[in-house]
Structures are given as structure tokens and as C-alpha cells.
Amino acid sequence: MSRPTMPDTRVLIVDDHPFMRRGLAQTIKDQPGLSVCGEAGSVTEALQIIESSRPQLAVVDISLGEESGLELIKAIRQKWPDVKVLVSSMHDEMLFAERALRAGALGYVNKGEPPNVFIAALQRVNSGQIYLSDRMTNRMLDHVLTDKGEQIRSPIETLSNRELEVFEMIGKGLATKQIAAKLGLSPKTIETYREHIKQKLNLANSTELTRSAVQWVLEQGRNTSPADGET
Amino acid sequence: MSRPTMPDTRVLIVDDHPFMRRGLAQTIKDQPGLSVCGEAGSVTEALQIIESSRPQLAVVDISLGEESGLELIKAIRQKWPDVKVLVSSMHDEMLFAERALRAGALGYVNKGEPPNVFIAALQRVNSGQIYLSDRMTNRMLDHVLTDKGEQIRSPIETLSNRELEVFEMIGKGLATKQIAAKLGLSPKTIETYREHIKQKLNLANSTELTRSAVQWVLEQGRNTSPADGET
DNA sequence: CGGCCCCTTCAGGGATTCCCCGATGCGGGC
DNA sequence: GCCCGCATCGGGGAATCCCTGAAGGGGCCG
Numbered sequence: 358m359s360r361p362t363m364p365d366t367r368v369l370i371v372d373d374h375p376f377m378r379r380g381l382a383q384t385i386k387d388q389p390g391l392s393v394c395g396e397a398g399s400v401t402e403a404l405q406i407i408e409s410s411r412p413q414l415a416v417v418d419i420s421l422g423e424e425s426g427l428e429l430i431k432a433i434r435q436k437w438p439d440v441k442v443l444v445s446s447m448h449d450e451m452l453f454a455e456r457a458l459r460a461g462a463l464g465y466v467n468k469g470e471p472p473n474v475f476i477a478a479l480q481r482v483n484s485g486q487i488y489l490s491d492r493m494t495n496r497m498l499d500h501v502l503t504d505k506g507e508q509i510r511s512p513i514e515t516l517s518n519r520e521l522e523v524f525e526m527i528g529k530g531l532a533t534k535q536i537a538a539k540l541g542l543s544p545k546t547i548e549t550y551r552e553h554i555k556q557k558l559n560l561a562n563s564t565e566l567t568r569s570a571v572q573w574v575l576e577q578g579r580n581t582s583p584a585d586g587e588t
Numbered sequence: 589m590s591r592p593t594m595p596d597t598r599v600l601i602v603d604d605h606p607f608m609r610r611g612l613a614q615t616i617k618d619q620p621g622l623s624v625c626g627e628a629g630s631v632t633e634a635l636q637i638i639e640s641s642r643p644q645l646a647v648v649d650i651s652l653g654e655e656s657g658l659e660l661i662k663a664i665r666q667k668w669p670d671v672k673v674l675v676s677s678m679h680d681e682m683l684f685a686e687r688a689l690r691a692g693a694l695g696y697v698n699k700g701e702p703p704n705v706f707i708a709a710l711q712r713v714n715s716g717q718i719y720l721s722d723r724m725t726n727r728m729l730d731h732v733l734t735d736k737g738e739q740i741r742s743p744i745e746t747l748s749n750r751e752l753e754v755f756e757m758i759g760k761g762l763a764t765k766q767i768a769a770k771l772g773l774s775p776k777t778i779e780t781y782r783e784h785i786k787q788k789l790n791l792a793n794s795t796e797l798t799r800s801a802v803q804w805v806l807e808q809g810r811n812t813s814p815a816d817g818e819t
Numbered sequence: 820c821g822g823c824c825c826c827t828t829c830a831g832g833g834a835t836t837c838c839c840c841g842a843t844g845c846g847g848g849c
Numbered sequence: 850g851c852c853c854g855c856a857t858c859g860g861g862g863a864a865t866c867c868c869t870g871a872a873g874g875g876g877c878c879g
Contacts, residue, residue, distance in 0.1 A: 373700060374608070374611075374678060374699050374700055375611070375700075375701075375702055375703055376608055376611030376612050376615065376699060376703070376706070377605070377607055377608050377611055377699070378611065379610070379611035379614055379615065379703075380605075380606070380607030380608055380609065380610035380611030380612075380614070381607050381611075383610055383611070383614060384607060384610065422700065447605065447678075468605050468607060468608075469604060469605055469606075470606075471606055472606055472607070472610075475607070517825080517826060517827085518826090519826075519827065519828095520826090527795070528799075529799075530795050530796045530799040531795065532793050532794075532795045532865090533864095533865070533866090534864085534865090542827090542828075542829090543828075543829055543830090544864095544865090545828085545829050545830060545831095546827075546828050546829060548829095548865080548866070548867080549827085549828075549829075550827090550828095551866085551867095552866090552867070552868080553826095555867095562763050562866085562867090563763070563836090563865080563866060563867090564758065564761050564762065564763045564798055565761040567795060567798040567799065567802070568759070568760075568761040568798065568802045571798070571799045571802040571803060572802060572806065575803065575806065748854085748855060748856085749855095750855080750856065750857095751855090763835095763836090764835090764836065764837090765835085765836090773856090773857075773858090774857075774858055774859085775835095775836085776857085776858050776859060776860095777856075777857050777858060779836075779837075779838080780856085780857075780858080781856090782837085782838095783837090783838070783839080784855095786838095793837085793838095794836080794837065794838095794865090
């Protein structure tokens, strides 16, 4: 074919970590046929760039600081259904992969994966197919087939998006009022979420809720080895 | 001026995320006077590279998948005390900055910071000074007043026996009333202890108190199970 | 398409806790 | 003797916790 310029597939990168953006961008640029048309560190920034530069692909981090990548994905799905979204997160895929797909993403890849895996995921999503890790794919199929594979789930997985969001903030030491302010909701609503979380996780009181949340947050960033005590 | 070749300061990057490594490396390379002498994704890999290429600086992520960056820092401190370590983590500095310095790092910078902040931190550490964010510096100075140069003493040691007892029970998930019952005291007394503990540990509210207590109990080593049979 | 269930959001109201204040007694230093 | 820290309680208003209810919306299922 005599096209002088076969246009690259244009990719938007959404991540709140500048270094991660840069690393992703570099890897994408190295790939023939792909180019980076923009970088965003927040939801509003991302929406603006999509508006102006209309990428075919978007690589979206789940946790955008205060904001949630899931919300961004839903917004994209609604306004620009043709923009294909690949979620790249460093969080547990068991918890977020399904939520990501439900929100409208086409794929979920862990940031710990080597670049070739990431690129493969990106190209698969670009072709309109769903990408998940083998383990996650099997797990999802199990859910469908066994109809109630819910029992083997961690109780934390039964939390809704909002509930999980609140749970994480509790674990980071935020009080009810602070969470309400940060999410722009009534403290009463946060109280309700706390109740729901306690029910789902079978926690007796507020102290246990906080304890559980703190523990979970610490495990998310697995680092504290107990070999700390000298003397 | 007169020196024909001013050799670059050589930096090792230790991070389990390939894209983050790449982003960090690129930013460092852009900086005149700095060069990247190696990248590692695990503790053993990092130690090997240090052995072979002897960097002056090491940028270390706290959470290296299963491993702990803190262990790596301790090992570096022991074998190559002249290698200066800057910790770069995406987790809450309130939780990990102090531990990082105790382990032997010279600085802690959040990955969410823009590149210029990161570079400033790196150069400050390179000059042998400690780098922390302003907020964290104030926080540390607030409750740490010891002879400089030696290890920092945990403010938890300033708790009285009763206070420590209560602190531990809080960390195990007990509510105020439960603690009062267990110790045969008035709930009002427990409230007072909670107040005292918050003052001594410089904690703002009840949530932070619980968070701090839970963290401490987890670090103490998990022999005394909190008696929550979650089946 | 009419239920049905879950999610999200909020309110009411009593019980409880939080948080700042003060108070008592008791021991130890100086 | 005096001061200071520790252990122990109380008052009281503000905040929360905890339980209950409820309204709107979306998805699923027969």
C-alpha cells in the first residue's frame, strides 16, 4: 500500500506517579506503531487530554492519589466508548481486575510485569480483545461456571467499590469526617459504609474495623519485617 | 574548569517495578553529574550489583514484592557504609519514613513527587545530608529529641507501664469499655490513658491512635493472637 | 416488564465515646 | 517541703457509633 505515513496508534497514559508515567511512556514509544499522545496525573486532566487529542488507547492506573481510576474509566466509557482502556495497577488483581472490567476497561495488567507482557496486553486491548493474566482468566471463568464461587473469596472482595475506598482511607488513619470531606459526601453516608463493611467483614465494633483496615493497608505495602527489634 | 573529566556520581536503582525503574533511570540520566550504574528488582540482585559496580548512591523502594527494602538497606549499611541510600516509596511517609532512617537510609521521598523534588532529594543525600519532606521533618523533630548521629529512640518507650498495657490492648482491637473491664478500672480511666498516649505519641485523634497501636502490635511479633477466628 | 436485590446516598435518635478540663492520692527527687 | 509524674476517677459538651429506615437507580431474571 502506498500510504506515506501509517499513523501510529495513539496512547494516553494516566498515572499519578510521574516516574511511572515516564517509564510507561518510554516503553510505549519504543514500540513501532505506538506513540504517546499525552500524559495525565488526574481524572480531570485525563478527560481534558482525551477531549483534545482523542487517543485510541488509554493506560489507566487504578489509584490516582485521591481519585479513583474506576470513575475515570466509567466517564470514558460514557463519553468516548471507542477509547479502549487498559488498567495497569500495582494492587492485587484479585480485588480490582473484575471491578476494572465492570467499569468498562478491556484489560488489567499488573505493573510488576516486564515490559513485553505489558506491550502484549496493550496490543491485545488495541485489537479489541480482553486481556487478563492467565491466573485471573481462570478465576473469572471459575466464577461463571461454578455460579457461586463466591465462598472461596476473601471477604474483602465482597466490598463494593465505595466501601473498599472507605476501608482503605480508614486504614490510612482518616476519621469519618475527613473521609466525608475528601469524598464530598455526608458523614452520615460514611457511617453507613462503615456499618456495611463491619457487617461484611464480620467486625464487632469500630476498633476492630480500624484494626482490620490498618492491617490490610499495611499488607498492601508489604514491608514491615518483624526482624526489627534489636537488644 | 580545569578538570578534564569530572566523573559522574553513579546511582543504583532498586525497584521491583520495571516501569518505575525506567522512569527513575531516565530522570537521573537527564541530570548532569549523575549516571545510572545499574538496576535491580530484588535484594540479592541489588547486592550483586553493588559488589560489582560500587555505586555512590542507591535509590531503594521500600516494598520489593515479597522482600523488604528495609532489609536491603540494613545489609548495605553493614557491608558498604559509604553507599548513601535514598528511599523512594509510594506509601505513606508517615508510616515508613522513620523506619527507613532507622534502617540506615539518608532520605525518604515519595514517588508521587515531581522529578525536580526527587532530584533535589537525591543530591541532598549525595552530599551526606538527610532528606525528608518539610511536613515529615517537622513531625520527626516534634517527638524526637536525642543526641544526633545515633539511633532514634521510639517515643513508645516514654509510655508508662499502664499506658503501654492499654496501648497494646487497643492494638489488639479492644474497645475502651472492654479494656476497662479487663483491667478492672473505670472506662474514664482508660479514656485518660488514651489521652496521655495520644499526647506522648503526638497523635491527632482516636483513629490515629488505633492505627498506631495496631501497627505496633503487628510489629511486636504475632504470637498473641487477637482471638478473631475468621473462618 | 415487574419484581428483586444490591449499591449509593442520607437522616433520626439513643448509646457511647471523644476530648478537654479538673481532682485526688501516692511516690520520688532535689 | 515542694514539684512532678503516675494512677485513678469525674463533668460535660461535642462528636461518633450503632441501629434502623428509606429513597432512587441499575442490573438481572423469569
